[in-house]
Amino acid sequence: MPLSKDEVRHVAMLARLGLEPGDEDFYADQLSGILEHIDRLQQVDTDDIPPTAQVVEIASRLRDDEPRPSLTQEEALANAPASVDGFFRVPAIQEET
Amino acid sequence: MSSGQDNAPTPSVPRGGAAPGEWGGEWEVVIGVEVHVQPKTLTKMFCGCGVAPLNAPPNTHVCEVCLGLPGVLPVPNRAAVEACLKTALALNCEIPRHTKFDRKNYMYPDLPKGYQISQYDLPMSINGFLEVGTRKVRIRRVHLEEDTGKLIHAGDKLHRAWESFVDLNRAGVPLMEIVSEPDLRSADEARDYAMELRTLLRTIGASEADMEKGQLRAEPNISIRRAGADELGVKTELKNINSFRALHRAILYEVDRQRQVVESGGAVVQETRGWSEAEQRTFSQRSKEFAEDYRYFPEPDLPPLELDRAWVEELRAALPELPSVRRARLLEQLPATHVAIIGADRELADLYETAVARGAPPASTANWIVNEVAPSGKLLSPESLAELMKLMHDGSVTRDQAREAYLEAVETGRTPAEIVAEHGYAQVSDESELRVIAEAVIDANPQAATDYRAGKKQAMQALMADLRKRAPQANPRVASELLLRLLA
Numbered sequence: 001m002p003l004s005k006d007e008v009r010h011v012a013m014l015a016r017l018g019l020e021p022g023d024e025d026f027y028a029d030q031l032s033g034i035l036e037h038i039d040r041l042q043q044v045d046t047d048d049i050p051p052t053a054q055v056v057e058i059a060s061r062l063r064d065d066e067p068r069p070s071l072t073q074e075e076a077l078a079n080a081p082a083s084v085d086g087f088f089r090v091p092a093i094q095e096e097t
Numbered sequence: 098m099s100s101g102q103d104n105a106p107t108p109s110v111p112r113g114g115a116a117p118g119e120w121g122g123e124w125e126v127v128i129g130v131e132v133h134v135q136p137k138t139l140t141k142m143f144c145g146c147g148v149a150p151l152n153a154p155p156n157t158h159v160c161e162v163c164l165g166l167p168g169v170l171p172v173p174n175r176a177a178v179e180a181c182l183k184t185a186l187a188l189n190c191e192i193p194r195h196t197k198f199d200r201k202n203y204m205y206p207d208l209p210k211g212y213q214i215s216q217y218d219l220p221m222s223i224n225g226f227l228e229v230g231t232r233k234v235r236i237r238r239v240h241l242e243e244d245t246g247k248l249i250h251a252g253d254k255l256h257r258a259w260e261s262f263v264d265l266n267r268a269g270v271p272l273m274e275i276v277s278e279p280d281l282r283s284a285d286e287a288r289d290y291a292m293e294l295r296t297l298l299r300t301i302g303a304s305e306a307d308m309e310k311g312q313l314r315a316e317p318n319i320s321i322r323r324a325g326a327d328e329l330g331v332k333t334e335l336k337n338i339n340s341f342r343a344l345h346r347a348i349l350y351e352v353d354r355q356r357q358v359v360e361s362g363g364a365v366v367q368e369t370r371g372w373s374e375a376e377q378r379t380f381s382q383r384s385k386e387f388a389e390d391y392r393y394f395p396e397p398d399l400p401p402l403e404l405d406r407a408w409v410e411e412l413r414a415a416l417p418e419l420p421s422v423r424r425a426r427l428l429e430q431l432p433a434t435h436v437a438i439i440g441a442d443r444e445l446a447d448l449y450e451t452a453v454a455r456g457a458p459p460a461s462t463a464n465w466i467v468n469e470v471a472p473s474g475k476l477l478s479p480e481s482l483a484e485l486m487k488l489m490h491d492g493s494v495t496r497d498q499a500r501e502a503y504l505e506a507v508e509t510g511r512t513p514a515e516i517v518a519e520h521g522y523a524q525v526s527d528e529s530e531l532r533v534i535a536e537a538v539i540d541a542n543p544q545a546a547t548d549y550r551a552g553k554k555q556a557m558q559a560l561m562a563d564l565r566k567r568a569p570q571a572n573p574r575v576a577s578e579l580l581l582r583l584l585a
Contacts, residue, residue: 014390016204053197053395059403065138065176068145068160076156076164076265084262086155087249090206092259 002032123324124359126352127332128287128317129279132294133272134304135244135312136180142243142271143171143214151310155264163269165210170398173198177241177271178221178402179412180303184273185222185239186413187301196221197401198241201391206263207245215242215274217393221404227277227297228421229290235278244270273304279318279329284348288341291315292441296420300443308340315344320365321355330355331365335379337372347372351379417443435463438471445471451479457486469500475507485513492572498522526572528579534571535579538564549584557581 005024008031012019019027070076073086082089140147144162161169185192199217220240227234246268248261275294281287295313298306306313315338320330335351338344350372355365370379424440427449431439439445449466453459465486470476477485485506489499494517502516509516516522525531538560539546548556557580564576 010390014202014204014392054397054400056400058400060405061172061400062175062178063145063172065140065174066145067140067147070146070158070160071164073154073156076159086157087262087264088156088206090261090263092250092261 003028003035124321124356125324125326126282127279127320127322127329128281128283128348130277130281130287130290131316131318132275132291133314133316134184134275134298134306136177136271136273136304137302138174138176138180138271140174141269142174142177142241143269146269148270149266153266155266158266159268163209164265171214173399173402174271181221181239181241181273182404182409182412183301183416184275184298184303185225186409187297187416187419188225188227188236188239188275190222190225190236190239192222192404192409193219194404194406195219195401196404198396198399199393200396201393203391205245206261207248207268209246209265209268213243213245214396214399216240227290227293229286229293232280232286234280234290237276237278239273239275242272242274244268244272279320284345284352287317287348288345291344292341293420296441296443300420301416314338317344317348319348319351319355321352321359331367333365333367334369335372336369336382339374343372343374346377347379350377354379430459431463435467438467439463442471444476448476448479448482452482452486455480455483457483458490461490462486469503475504477503477507481506481513488513488517492526492574493517494522495570495573497569522570525568525570526575528575531568531571531576531579534564534568535576535583538567538580539583546584
């Protein structure tokens with residue numbers, strides 16, 4: 001079943017992607033194609049195969065609780081588009097009340 | 098973030114719960130609590146950045162991993178996993194062999210990666226319980242995740258010039274999430290549950306669990322239903338609660354609000370509400386931007402955890418005596434009001450039991466801890482406390498002198514016996530000496546003496562007060578006996 005325009009807009013919103021008018025149809029087509037492909041994969045008989053979340057054959061890699069040097073504040077903020085007084089500065093995200 | 102409904106979706110429309118209008122009977126309150134606890138670790142959950150003190154300058158405890166820069170890999174902190182397992186064991190949870198981390202995706206500036214590493218369908222532990230008073234509160238799960246950064250909002254409404262400042266020192270700090278079933282039935286019970294959790298976490302050393310420092314955050318979800326109904330009503334979840342008192346008040350407020358909504362013919366809306374400490378009310382935090390659509394999937398950067406049985410059993414065996422067990426033992430020796438205070442704090446309970454083992458009289462020691470140590474938070478060694486209690490018990494010092502010696506002992510680290518000797522505190526119990534003073538008191542207060550003889554027993558209080566003023570070192574028991582005899 002192809003994706004609806006609303007679904008495309010919703011997914012774009014979640015990913016904070018801006019869509020131009022008319023983009024919905026273009027992406028609906030592409031994403032539907034991907035989903036159709038997944039549907040095809042679903043047809044493979046997997047009854048005897050245990051569910052897998054990971055394909056690497058390692059488990060339980062843990063780290064000792066030992067502090068290591070952090071970046072300096074200058075380094076941390078070096079790539080920030082805007083900063084002030086040691087903080088990253090971002091556009092308003094607070095909801096109006 | 099909320100995940101109370103992760104493995105048990107709740108209905109968003111009222112089923113037999115709180116139908117609008119027409120109900121004149123009692124409402125039952127149903128509360129579950131989601132508690133986030135910062136385990137005691139030196140470093141963050143997935144990187145070696147130190148956990149920043151509260152007053153650290155912004156963005157000084159961050160690295161490539163917790164900033165979400167490309168090309169880095171997280172590695173879980175063993176101490177955080179261990180604290181979570183200990184907590185789960187102390188809460189009587191089952192520990193599955195296999196557990197894994199998942200990505201919870203959402204875009205928000207407090208989370209530079211665009212997702213939080215959390216646990217979804219295979220948490221570190223499930224199906225426990227915690228006994229709170231007479232109620233057995235079921236624990237749905239205890240899992241591990243990472244904290245988010247801190248946002249400071251600035252700007253002014255007039256010019257709509259809002260902006261936010263981001264400090265990522267907290268981003269990536271380990272958090273345990275403890276989710277209860279909706280088994281609590283009042284604000285009192287919810288507060289007691291949170292306090293009991295704090296005692297437990299401190300006792301087992303899993304967390305400092307200081308609510309005011311944000312190390313323990315309780316988010317209750319609340320609904321009401323007709324008394325006797327089985328179905329749950331529509332719930333709201335409360336956030337931004339910074340103390341046990343606020344937890345209690347926020348729930349009382351919210352229950353009242355829901356009751357008013359329903360009784361005036363409305364329906365409770367499922368939503369997150371914030372508690373405003375300043376205004377003492379809850380307010381809607383609904384937001385389309387924040388719709389719960391987290392698209393969880395297994396964290397590809399982390400291999401699953403296989404929880405070694407030997408390790409789990411080792412941790413279980415190393416757990417100290419749990420507060421409920423200790424409390425039961427203390428109840429055999431002490432009144433419940435004292436046990437409620439001494440049994441709620443491992444340090445106080447240790448102090449009491451060790452001092453008594455060193456020969457301190459149990460009743461007056463418990464009294465002292467409840468009335469002097471607990472309110473002031475000033476701990477002294479069990480040896481010193483035992484010594485002080487013995488001095489007070491055998492009448493060598495008055496209670497007031499004992500208090501002064503106690504404060505001085507805490508401050509200087511010297512023993513109470515030394516301090517008492519130095520100050521010449523020694524209670525006067527000698528009858529001939531006290532008799533002179535008692536006679537002077539009666540002479541100076543003829544009205545009180547007459548009243549007492551006429552049967553007004555409370556007149557004795559005035560006489561004793563005057564006596565204590567004239568002779569602070571008088572042994573109160575001997576002095577009052579003398580007064581009684583002289584007035585007879």
